[in-house]
Amino acid sequence: MPYVNLVNQSCVDIQEMFQRFRDFLCKRAGTYDYSTTGIGWTLHDAVYAIDENTLSSGDYFVVYSPGESGDDDMYIKFTYGTAGTWLYSRGFLYWDNATHAGVLSFPSTDYDVMPAGSGYKLWVYGDLSTFAAVQYNGAYYGGWWGKSENLLYSDTVATSSAAVGTGTDVVITLDAVPATWQVGQALFIRDTVTAKKIVIKAIAGLDITADITTAMAAGCKLQADWSFFVSGQNNFYAYQYGIAAHDGTFGGSSAYATGSAPTLITGSAAPDTMNGDIPAARIDLYDTTPDAYYGTLRNIFSVKNTGRVDEEVLVTKEGGQYRYFYLYSLKPVVFMEV
Numbered sequence: 334m335p336y337v338n339l340v341n342q343s344c345v346d347i348q349e350m351f352q353r354f355r356d357f358l359c360k361r362a363g364t365y366d367y368s369t370t371g372i373g374w375t376l377h378d379a380v381y382a383i384d385e386n387t388l389s390s391g392d393y394f395v396v397y398s399p400g401e402s403g404d405d406d407m408y409i410k411f412t413y414g415t416a417g418t419w420l421y422s423r424g425f426l427y428w429d430n431a432t433h434a435g436v437l438s439f440p441s442t443d444y445d446v447m448p449a450g451s452g453y454k455l456w457v458y459g460d461l462s463t464f465a466a467v468q469y470n471g472a473y474y475g476g477w478w479g480k481s482e483n484l485l486y487s488d489t490v491a492t493s494s495a496a497v498g499t500g501t502d503v504v505i506t507l508d509a510v511p512a513t514w515q516v517g518q519a520l521f522i523r524d525t526v527t528a529k530k531i532v533i534k535a536i537a538g539l540d541i542t543a544d545i546t547t548a549m550a551a552g553c554k555l556q557a558d559w560s561f562f563v564s565g566q567n568n569f570y571a572y573q574y575g576i577a578a579h580d581g582t583f584g585g586s587s588a589y590a591t592g593s594a595p596t597l598i599t600g601s602a603a604p605d606t607m608n609g610d611i612p613a614a615r616i617d618l619y620d621t622t623p624d625a626y627y628g629t630l631r632n633i634f635s636v637k638n639t640g641r642v643d644e645e646v647l648v649t650k651e652g653g654q655y656r657y658f659y660l661y662s663l664k665p666v667v668f669m670e671v
Contacts, residue, residue: 334373334401336460336632338670340656341644344453347419348388354420354466355385355394355411357457372459374398377408378430390415395428395435400462400480404490404554407561408435409478412443420447420466422478424563424576426584427525436526437584440574444565446476456656458668463631465668473643473658475666476564481618481628486558487513497522497549504540507555514541514557521577524553530581531555560628562590562618569660570616570630579625590618590627604640610650611636613667638665646670 339357344350352364360371364386377397382389393412399405408428412421421443425435450470458465463479480488491507514520518533520543527547535542541555559577566572570592577583593616604611613634618627634649638659647655647667655667 334461336458336669336671337370337372338459338668339367339370339455339457340670342455344455346453347415347449348413350447350453350455350468351388351411351413351419352385353455354457358396358459358464372457372464373461374464377428378433380433388413395425395430397428398461398479401460402462402490404492405462405480405561406554407479409563410435410443414445415449418445418448418567420445420476422446422476422563423565424478424561424574426523426528426576437528437576439563439576439584439586440565440589441585444563444572444574446564446567447474448567456668458632458670465633467658467660467668473660474567475569475658475660475664476567477570477630477633478563479561480631481560481562482631483615484558484560484628485626487511488556488558488560489513491555493549493551493553493555496551497545497553499545499548501544502534502542503545504542505545505555506540508539510536510539510541511557518557519581520555520557521559522549522553522555523559524550526550528577528583530577562627565589568662569664569666570618570633571662571664573618575627578620578623580623590620590625592616592618592630605650611647613649613655616666632669634667636665636667641665 356363356365357367357371359376360373362368374396377395379394381392395410398407408425426437428435454469456467465477467475489511494506531543561576562573565574573590615629654670656670657667
């Protein structure tokens, strides 16, 4: 699906903000019609005390996307709140829309992303792999969800042809073995019930051998890196929660990552005096307990705030058109815009 955006949408209140965010993200004709202009995540589940047009605190919807690759399987829950915060979020390995329950939540509870206020405006940016939202309510707040990029290891997915049992030296037959996989390399393995970290002991054709402690269903997926994050709290990119930590822990706050734009680059990201070009810094995601690198944000960059005006459109040296916001707290950021 193409990258699209909703730009500078005025809203009368937080209910309209929530409804427009939901309907644009899901490319649907709901309370508002974005059936031809929206992003295209699937509205996988929704629970309302009354209905989707009349919201109550605690109402929620769950979106699903396989990502642009078709293999990522991301489930994200958004909850409506009226007491100071209108948008909460958290991610899941899987969400059962019959029982309205999720598996392997991260973080462990709904985290506030967007506070209430007045004078509302909304921007939404994204594709099937990643999306971001910015609101204005007297100040600018933002959040982003989905995959990062420029990972340390490849996130190409291989799929098992049969169920995977437990034991030592278990052989797993795959649809393909990525060329970058090597003996001794760690992988993530997942189905809709659980996820684990394993180590390749042998590779032979379409088979790999590993020690398995938890059985997995047929069609389970394996990959050398796994990037799936949700915003936690309203301090943009400073509080991100991921499904998988590199130390092999999953869910909750295990893959907490902070974001940082390199100081030396953002410190000089004003118009360059050679030709007036505006360089932009990629925003890294990392953790220090344990040490891990989770790539960079997609389509979002940091710039120097000196001389910048909120909502202005910039053309950076990275190429393309970008919208500038000075987000809470002290985050000068540009979002790719089309």
